[in-house]
Amino acid sequence: MLEFSAKLSYNLLESEASQQTFLIYACMGQDALISDLVRYCISLGLLQGIDVVREARDRVHKLVARLKELSLLSESFSSRCVTMQSLIRDAALLIASQKMPVFALTKEKLEKWQDKDKLGSYSTISLQHSDVTDIINEFYEGIDSFIVRIFHLDNKDPHLRIPEGIFTGMEELRVLTLTDIHLSPLPSSIKCLTKLRILCLERCTLGKKLSYLGELKELRVLNLSGSNIERLPNQLSQLAKLQIFDITNFFKLKEIPPDVLLSLTSLEGLYVGNNPIQWNDAE
Template identity: 45%
Template sequence: MGQDALIADLVKRCIGLGFLQDIYTVKEARDRVQSLLVKLKQTGLLSDSYSNDHFSMQNIVRNAALSIASEDNHVFRLTKGKLDEWPNEEKLENYTDMFLQYCDFIEEFPRSIRCPRVRVFQIDNNDPHLKLPDSFFQEMKELRVLILTGIHLSPLPSSIGLPVELKNLSKLQIFDISNCSKLVHISSNLISSLTRLEELYMRNTSIQWKVNNEQENQNASLSELGNLNELTNLDLQIPNAAHLPKNLFFDRLQNYEIIVGSLDRYSKQEFKMPENHELVRFLAIQQKNV
């Protein structure tokens, strides 16, 4: 994670990697992480950042932590370097975490890499031409946290087959597809099948939601959210009020950021959008011809 990291990202990693014992809900995990951050700040290992939803770590502390992780926990990390050759097979089989951040990939990705112990795989990149082979993740049987930023994913590799297969993730607690601006289609009954879902983030997507009276449309309907009894946090942007379900679900939500219509016509001086994953209650409606 970066020097000024999102607390929400830390919560996701702690849940995905099973770091928190006897914790069963996202809210409990967030409370535990917050209390741990307070203790780490008191010891001087961490400090406050520029906003309440971030935390900061000094470079000397971060570098020491990365060094320990690389030596003791078989972590592979490369930042702003050139990757002209992947590690040998013996090293790949021992790695538990792999982080490749803003690297120059001299050659194409291999068809797949054998990393049976890898739990976290992250690529941050800004090359739109970088593509992952179809079976790249096939040998990552223990993968629990996958973060891909700035990667060309059209179509998605079959080795992480989405989106229909999401129906099988019956224990999924957090679903975040924010800023997938080209995402248009989500199959009907997919969202309603995620019965353990507690937090849903879908800001800045282009999903064509089904209007309630449309019979032939195979897209998901927002009425499916009513079946998610564990849902507490929602970040959502929809084209117009016609997509809203008849029976709203605000009574169960602890935090929400919902935008109906487009707010592009407003200037930043008039109106400030909450940050992603900021814990607030916020509803904005843009009416036509207003």
């Protein structure tokens, strides 16, 4: 009954932006941050005519309020989040699968890729709090290209290592979110993601070789919060379109090269909380 009600409420949404925001939030998880939703909306171009962070934030909060009015979203444990109930999320993912092919998995262990031949045809692949350790190496094998625009992997196994060539064929990817994953070294195939607009490597184990990040010229949002970096690479100065840069909870970060920040001429939001940063003017 709740799923049927969710579909009716979805049809009452007045604008395409409201509908897309609802579907995107379903792909993000049950209690995702509103700030992350803002970042998605900016990077995916869901807010027509708005690309300034402050204006986008105001617009998204209005969209969230409307979704609450229709009981598609509700209050969460924190004012920074909203909740989407499981049955509503199931309904949203069903609607999303009809409009944009979605592969979503939550809190499960995946022992083999179902319909492996269809993986390349999904626009969104969301694997949240799931275990894909045993089969991650098979993910891209035999697939020449993907149409996926959003790829989200939050693995339950902190020792999961991402294969070197995993991003091969993902040229259309716009959003990449990897959480609690071992990325040392960073796969070189990430440089294939020339259209990427959001890169979130939250609480990931990252090595020193991060120069590939400088080749992601279309990035609008870079979130490295909670990762174990001691020094940011100079190549980040090449990200001229970057609007939001999040390096909160970098407990090992000792230095930000000044030239990096000076080169980020489009930057609107810099988040640096909980960092023992030393500013080095000698760079």
